[in-house]
Amino acid sequence: MSSNFSITEENYIKAIYHLQQATGSVTTNELSASLLTKPASVTDMLKKLKVKKLLHYEPYKVFYLTAEGKKIALNIIRRHRLWEFFLVEKLAFGWDEVHEVAEELEHVGSKKLVDKLDSYLDFPKFDPHGDPIPDVNGKMSIVQQVNLTELPLNKLAQVTMVGSQSTELLELLSHKDITIGTKLEVKKKFSFDKSVEVKVKNLAPVNISEQLAKVLFVKPV
Amino acid sequence: MSSNFSITEENYIKAIYHLQQATGSVTTNELSASLLTKPASVTDMLKKLKVKKLLHYEPYKVFYLTAEGKKIALNIIRRHRLWEFFLVEKLAFGWDEVHEVAEELEHVGSKKLVDKLDSYLDFPKFDPHGDPIPDVNGKMSIVQQVNLTELPLNKLAQVTMVGSQSTELLELLSHKDITIGTKLEVKKKFSFDKSVEVKVKNLAPVNISEQLAKVLFVKPV
DNA sequence: AATTTTTTTTAGATTTGTCTAAAAAATATT
């Protein structure tokens, strides 16, 4: 009674889950952009997922996961984030190198494997990017995190999450020596370009562009 | 430049490798039996593997892997056996429960993952069934093991390998309290049914049928 | 409100891996 879903189906379910987090529903074009497939291919899969009762979908309407679909999505996300944690914690991967590998490992469905891995890792609550890991029942912690652009001046905070996994972003962060857990303070905000000056540890202040600040989430400490 | 081969192709390559260990080559029927597919499906894949230069194959002839094909097979086997070791050693799986899960994990191709896993496990030389694990160059240790039927009387030996992974076999072994590493001595051989009486540790001697003895391999200590 | 544009779906084709049924080749038997 393991997974029952193909890797492709799992990838659709996961993508729909993530996209519907924003507005509660998803459109065909959004999903096709997210998966790098054509809208026609998406339509085919939507019909399939509807038949399997994982998706609320009517032609030409927006769609969203059923309770069952959400449950499955959370399980896939659980697997993905547990593996990311494992790769960083045990195998000494950099936290910016784990995403692709976890994309593959997440499709190994054995419940026994996942639960034993969870236990071996001591039931971690957050993955290396600061995203919460669903527990065996699909529940996950919520962080009271704010976007770096909303952090008040001179308030010490810790980076908890990075809102994208692109290599370009991770390269930039690594250059600026910012990672999950980094403690920082916003020293100045520039209204001209909405960039912020941030002090990391005792180093010289660095400037963070609006684009970058928008994907950095922090938790006041 | 990772794996480049589909899961199906990898399964064919692995099965051919194992089958050709016996006689140096494989027939279509043997392979179809081993993979639980029809001979016609096998023929299709053979042509594909030949095009990819992984297989020496001419219609109606026996076939065998090229050097390149063997290299790929060894890499798949490396992944499989490393994961089996991980599951038993780190996740506390029973050695008789790991095969199916490893069948899935073995298809995650990332070289970095596999090499880091190898290092994390401290470069194990044998998997939990006693099978040698190919190293990063495809080399593996050879055990000077003999079949239990060939072990001389009263010679202390250690179980190194079990020549099958069937649940039925593993259940029987577990009942007789025999596992990889178990030390035993053959006390008597019965010519009538070719069964042997074996003393395990200080327990009362147990009788092992010819069929069972044939799949048990031991190394004199 | 009518028209244009965008979005989504349908129709039909392609690739991968599978199948069945029939043909061809190799092997075994008489």
Next chain:
DNA sequence: AATATTTTTTAGACAAATCTAAAAAAAATT
């Protein structure tokens, strides 16, 4: 050596997941 049997391959079909091109529906614009 001729015939029968077994093995293997070919031919054609099917399911999953994709695509392109065209049609239909919805949304935006005039």
